[in-house]
Amino acid sequence: MNLNNSVFLVFFAMVIASCQSDPEVNFESQVTEEYRPAYHFTPESGWMNDPNGLTYLNGEYHLFYQHYPDSTVWGPMHWGHAVSTDLVNWEDLPIALYPDSLGYIFSGSAVYDAENSSGLGTAENPPMVAIFTYHNAEEANTSSYTFQNQAIAFSLDKGRTWDKYDKNPVLQNPGIRDFRDPKVSQITNPDGTKSWIMTLAVLDHINFYSSPDLINWSLIGEFGNTIGAHGGVWECPDLLPFKTPSGENKWVLLVSINPGGPQNGSATQYFIGDFEDGQFTPDDTMIRWIDYGPDNYAGVTYSNLPTEQNRTLFIGWMSNWIYANQVPTKVWRSAMTVPRELSLFDIDGTLLLKSAPAKELTDLREKEYGVKDRNSGLPSEAFEITAETKSDFFKISFSNETGDSLFVSKENGLVSIDRRGAGESNFNKDFSAIHSAPMSWEAKDIRIFMDAASIELFVNDGELVMTSIVFPSSPWKNVAVSENLNSLKIYNLKK
Ligand code: FRU
Numbered sequence: 001m002n003l004n005n006s007v008f009l010v011f012f013a014m015v016i017a018s019c020q021s022d023p024e025v026n027f028e029s030q031v032t033e034e035y036r037p038a039y040h041f042t043p044e045s046g047w048m049n050d051p052n053g054l055t056y057l058n059g060e061y062h063l064f065y066q067h068y069p070d071s072t073v074w075g076p077m078h079w080g081h082a083v084s085t086d087l088v089n090w091e092d093l094p095i096a097l098y099p100d101s102l103g104y105i106f107s108g109s110a111v112y113d114a115e116n117s118s119g120l121g122t123a124e125n126p127p128m129v130a131i132f133t134y135h136n137a138e139e140a141n142t143s144s145y146t147f148q149n150q151a152i153a154f155s156l157d158k159g160r161t162w163d164k165y166d167k168n169p170v171l172q173n174p175g176i177r178d179f180r181d182p183k184v185s186q187i188t189n190p191d192g193t194k195s196w197i198m199t200l201a202v203l204d205h206i207n208f209y210s211s212p213d214l215i216n217w218s219l220i221g222e223f224g225n226t227i228g229a230h231g232g233v234w235e236c237p238d239l240l241p242f243k244t245p246s247g248e249n250k251w252v253l254l255v256s257i258n259p260g261g262p263q264n265g266s267a268t269q270y271f272i273g274d275f276e277d278g279q280f281t282p283d284d285t286m287i288r289w290i291d292y293g294p295d296n297y298a299g300v301t302y303s304n305l306p307t308e309q310n311r312t313l314f315i316g317w318m319s320n321w322i323y324a325n326q327v328p329t330k331v332w333r334s335a336m337t338v339p340r341e342l343s344l345f346d347i348d349g350t351l352l353l354k355s356a357p358a359k360e361l362t363d364l365r366e367k368e369y370g371v372k373d374r375n376s377g378l379p380s381e382a383f384e385i386t387a388e389t390k391s392d393f394f395k396i397s398f399s400n401e402t403g404d405s406l407f408v409s410k411e412n413g414l415v416s417i418d419r420r421g422a423g424e425s426n427f428n429k430d431f432s433a434i435h436s437a438p439m440s441w442e443a444k445d446i447r448i449f450m451d452a453a454s455i456e457l458f459v460n461d462g463e464l465v466m467t468s469i470v471f472p473s474s475p476w477k478n479v480a481v482s483e484n485l486n487s488l489k490i491y492n493l494k495k
Helices: 027-032 359-364 371-376
Strands: 009-011 046-057 060-068 078-084 091-097 104-112 128-135 148-155 179-188 194-202 205-211 218-223 233-243 249-258 267-276 279-282 297-301 312-317 340-347 350-357 365-370 383-389 394-400 405-411 414-418 434-438 445-451 454-459 464-469 476-481 485-493
Touching: 046 078, 046 128, 046 297, 046 312, 060 091, 060 104, 060 312, 078 104, 091 128, 128 179, 148 179, 179 233, 194 233, 194 249, 205 233, 218 279, 233 267, 233 297, 233 340, 249 279, 249 297, 249 340, 267 297, 267 350, 350 454, 359 365, 383 394, 394 445, 405 454, 414 454, 414 464, 434 464, 445 485, 476 485
Parallel strands: 046 104, 104 179
Antiparallel strands: 009 476, 046 060, 060 078, 078 091, 104 128, 128 148, 179 194, 194 205, 205 218, 233 249, 249 267, 267 279, 297 312, 312 340, 340 350, 365 485, 383 445, 383 485, 394 405, 394 476, 405 414, 414 434, 445 454, 454 464
């Protein structure tokens, strides 16, 4: 840190006792368990990775997720299930999909088949349809390459119970080891008819399929084996229509990649271009990342949002495959990111994707601590900081009573989060690190979301985002900010 540049204002906090928990105690009493976040979704117990089947229906945001209920390490995948009416309070529901003789239930999506095109419901009660990958673990241990196939399941009671389609799989593997993570959306063709489009990760590229009924799929295009980042396998794609700031139609293709991200390990790249007749044509060959921190992976967007919401809503998995199986939580493993609203913005003629915190997050604000309240300091483990920056520079440090510190800054065109001294890190040699990202344009304001074991930094309302998990040995107690941050506000966030 360059202490000469800035005078630090120190805010003292109320001490919130660190709640060390016994892994044997029952789940109800785990709300204050060590590292359990207050407003980020975590499974009650067991392992979680990717968000799946993000769908909105009748006032409920559904969040399905890769889940292994019997252990805190990855294993036979199920789809866990939670719902929310406000994107910040989640109700955990019974597991939606269990593995069966065809395999584990890998990542995928869900849609509301309003016109009952699949015939799996009725005109009066159309189905919600989940499209997922069956991963046959036994076959994966042989020399066969056809152990991942796409399948569907349907629900006629708003996602509460599910039946698998009896003629699964609906899309057979042609002989490619990595053939997974179907993301389905509906498009309206020039002649007014509707088609379902499946975007599928196929080893090092994307395949696009089309279907009239979610059951019969035809390959209509391929993209990407000679473009973009290729440091690892391509996973969890998503294809999204947007308007540019000047009102042009553009498509964005999200592609998660592991390893090969900008901070090593897992990350999500995106392409901006045109999509027509199954062909995705990128505007350029630039490599862009949705989040420059180490811990936002496999993120996808909601289907079936009411048009009046006029937004594209994204949730990612807040971890990284480098250490996801080793992070020091005891009863559950990993959390989702806060929900984010994606849109395109323009910097000197270059289009980029912005991820702003979803507007519902402001409902979590309980009490504001302005600069005048500086002696009241950090209110709890769950808080938000907003500030305006002057002169394209800022520096913030968090510290606690047990000697940990976490630094956030923009200096010399680099935005950084330094978690080297931020708490427990010995579970994996690559965890302790400073992560930086270039930002050539001016940082004007920041929002920081802190929870028990994470920090999410949004510069200029998400023009640059960094997400990082951290495991402080006691709650953050003090925050110190550089002098050139104005209008500083600290909000205690509701549990
Ligand atoms: C991404 C991923 C997906 C796969 C799932 C398995 O994190 O590897 O490609 O479907 O996790 O749990």
